[in-house]
Amino acid sequence: MRAELLTIGNEILIGQITNTNVVWMAQQLNLIGVNVIHMSSVADDSQAILLALDNAKSRADIVLITGGLGPTKDDITKKTLCEYFGTNLILNEDVLKDVTNFFLKRNREVTEINRKQAEVPKGCMVLRNKQGTAPGMWIEKDGVIFISMPGVPYEMQGIMTDLVLPEIKKRFKLPFIYHKTILTQGIGESILSELISDWEDNLTKMNLSLAYLPAPGMVSLRISSLGENEDALRNTIDAEVEKVKPIIEKYIYGYEEYGTEQPKMEEILGQLLSEKGLKLALAESCTGGYISHLITSVPGSSAYFNGCIVPYHNEFKNSLLKVNFAVFEQHGAVSEACVTAMVKEVQNVFNADVAIAVSGIAGPGGATADKPVGSTWIAVAYGDRVVQKYFVFGDNRQRNIQMAAMNAMNMLRKLILGVEE
């Protein structure tokens, strides 16, 4: 089953936004055994769209279109689809109800422009949008399926997850794809690759493929294959995971099981805190609230998260977390002594069982003779036990913040589980 992804929007063609929709869509389609063979982006221009639709039809079984469904004048996808399918727009009462409810709930009036969002090409199957006002549409022509969705990522994702992917799975017999991803932290891609080189050579012989997926502070290893026999595939790959485990065990912080989202470090830590009934507190200096943001981005985190203090200057590390001014004078704010005092006091302030404290130089300013940009001290506490570690990350501010966050959460996870650093 061959799919083509078509993105419509001038903002893509002038390089104003990065097309992350196709990345997510390709991943999801791949997971259910659909082969993405082509991706195209065209402007909000009817001739360009018509040509792209025709080209897509000639090579794909299913064409997934995003963008150009907004209520404003520059969005012409719906009109152009009608032209392509030789049909016209009609008002859909269900969608009109959805649109009306959407605005009612937000105490806003439904305008004439909003009403137009309830118009869809005659004969299409409507894919209702729970997150926004522009509905998705499923239309067939000469045996090829065309699906048009809004370009707003979470609206498109909602329609794909709730409606499109289940419908594709229902209608077509797809090959079975299995993959399992090993999540590692604290080791770089090239050293990891050297460690597992022999194991990796053997994978190729078995027709399994391995992908290294690096992200700031972590590397995921995805082993995948496709075939007819689900159990055989699953057993083969699971056995390979067991073989590589002893070689890299101390770097593994989790796994992505087939068909689930890759668990994030904050979700893995959150689940561990839930299971153990532990309450978490944070004291963040250089990470500036980023760990707190990650932890609280997980639904239900209030069950284990008590709070965070971001003391962005020494005087507040002193007033709020009782770090003695002598510590700054003798060791500086980026020091073992400072993060140790911070982690203990934040545990106390928030009456927490476990805590994290971070102090570092995110950059680009702030470096000293002995502490370059990227220097970071992290302390984690579990009851009375405290573990501290010093890192020098790099030159990039955003990356330093991300690396510190990943390492800090993993240090706490390991301390709770009693895993050696």
Place this chain on the structure above:
Amino acid sequence: MRAELLTIGNEILIGQITNTNVVWMAQQLNLIGVNVIHMSSVADDSQAILLALDNAKSRADIVLITGGLGPTKDDITKKTLCEYFGTNLILNEDVLKDVTNFFLKRNREVTEINRKQAEVPKGCMVLRNKQGTAPGMWIEKDGVIFISMPGVPYEMQGIMTDLVLPEIKKRFKLPFIYHKTILTQGIGESILSELISDWEDNLTKMNLSLAYLPAPGMVSLRISSLGENEDALRNTIDAEVEKVKPIIEKYIYGYEEYGTEQPKMEEILGQLLSEKGLKLALAESCTGGYISHLITSVPGSSAYFNGCIVPYHNEFKNSLLKVNFAVFEQHGAVSEACVTAMVKEVQNVFNADVAIAVSGIAGPGGATADKPVGSTWIAVAYGDRVVQKYFVFGDNRQRNIQMAAMNAMNMLRKLILGVEE
């Protein structure tokens, strides 16, 4: 002058990597007046590549190809280009020198595989690669220019900057492109579009184009045009911006000037705080540290940011920010009384001139009979003046957090500037 960007590589089609090359290339081409009309991505598959080349040739004057030039077996771009142009590979002595020097410099031996990188299609103009071993190639067929470059971003960027862009500018007389983007907050795309409908109609008559670019909590309006006379274009668009200003003034929080990055809300607020010499403190409940993260993601933010408290439970809103327990009993934590108390005390705790406090129900849990998911109270303070506002965002946790952050920062910006809500 119409350009098409063609990306070759399986890793794009399975969603393993995000195609950032096309973003950079589109920006650069746009800046010199080249109109990117189409982007395609295909697999490392000769039939798919041949078809894509032919489709591109039918609509573009110049086709920029990236990827598939590596030394390994899965990279077949060079071979396929030869097939398309009816030519064959020959060894280029200059490139062989480059490749040999590249490895010598790194104390590595030149392997047979590396030598193959010095082979190029006969008749092409070689674009030497200073950053790596795979050269770029410039080939013409039937009046269309094809340029093939490696997919490694900094190698491609080097070849584009040093060779491709100057050559295009030399060979063609290109129109001048100008755009300006108005950044708005606090108004949805559809209401905005109704407000400026007459103005927008007039733009079309003037051959100017308008794009609505929505992101959580904000909508950008981009006005653009191309022509021969740089000053005339600039004056025309600047005049149109002045015309629309009075209609939507209270929603505008900034502008993106031509050729610069779009400023983020946290950068605009940060600059304002710097200019006025004001110190900022935050009290974040439902946003969980996200505003603090945004503020501290800006380099140099320590000059105006004092710190943040995330009191994720009522007891800590009481112990750290002195919110009286009676407030929770009478009004709940998501209330005007609660955020007012929070904003005043956090100002005090951090000895700050200005402050933001947020308390809401990010969801999916936590809704009550009168407060649905998305309900959010925000208070901002500037000295003794406090402004509070109630919002109901939506159902999506991440989006609610983003919307609250954008609105909160803009409320503070407006309070400081004395702009009416």
